[in-house]
Amino acid sequence: MTGGGEYGRLLGPEGPLARVIDGFESRREQQHMADWVGEALAARSMLAIEAGTGTGKTFAYLVPALLSGRQVIISTGTRTLQDQLFNRDLPTVAKALGRPARVALLKGRANYLCLHRLELAETMPQLPGVPSPNERMLARIRRWSRETSTGDLSEVRSLRDTDPARTAVTSTRENCLGTTCPAYGRCHVVAARREAQAADIVVVNHHLLLADLAMKDEGFGELLPGAEAVILDEAHQVPEIAAQFFGREFSARQAALFVRDALAELSRVGLAVSSLRERLASLYGSAATLALEKREAGESVATLQIPCE
Secondary structure, X not given: OOOOOHHHHHOOOOOHHHHHOOOOOOOHHHXXXXXXXXXXXXXXXXXXXXXXXOOOHHHHHHHHXXXXXXXXXXXEOOHHHHHHHHHHHHHHHHHHHOOOOOEEEOOOHHHEOOHXXXXXXXXXXXXXXXXXXXXXXXXXXXXXXXXXXXXXXXXXXXXXXXXXXXXXXXXXXOOXXXXXXXXXXXXXXHHHHHHHHHOOEEEEEXXXXXXXXXXXXXXXXXXXXXXXXXXXXXHHHHHHHHHHHHEEEEEHHHHHHHHHHHHHHHHHOOOOOHHHHHHXXXXXXXXXXXXXXXXXXXXXXXXXXXXXX
């Protein structure tokens, strides 16, 4: 592969991106990557690429993704990169290629205004130990709610992720009223998911992608459309995030309780033989040793995180 394939040429010094983007610099590594990604999309195969800083990997996968004719999910490591990809990079590349595409941005429900809960926020009682939302911020959100078309709270100036107002005006899986909600017909989460279902390119983040996979694993409905290809940007972050969704935290205390309960149950049925006792004691000993090591390292919580196969 010399970088002279169909997609590599588009990223070359005479290609459309060089003509449209000020300061565009053609890189051989970027051209190679574009050709490899294009081949993988065409063959529906798997591909892993380690690209150094300055390679221009975003354009290298956007060009073949836009030209592939497939429905593609692009997952980023952070919401900031997600917004940058959707608002800047994708429109730039699509314009340069002369290839308009239906593109959707999809985030978790905690990023979207819930109109029903915004109404409830006016009458929410103050609970001991629970910070109340600032009335000025709520007023700002109310004004913005009459103008926004997306309901994406990133549009609200100076609204932090930790602001109590965000919790007050967003829904969770537990408190969402679904189709019985009086504001269901105007629901921003439903609208965002509907757009994603119809889009050619859907931009998500790793947390949402893995949350969707976890829900399907548990037998629930899909959050994301059934795409033909998935591109993971900053894929090295995925294992740690995946452990949060598909792993189990096992503390030293839990190990002790498990050993106690297991021995009691085995004794009840007459199976508490010495070999099983030794194995259970070994499990507890390993957890206790890990707890001690973490305490000595200054970590306040001792847990074993066990990926589930």
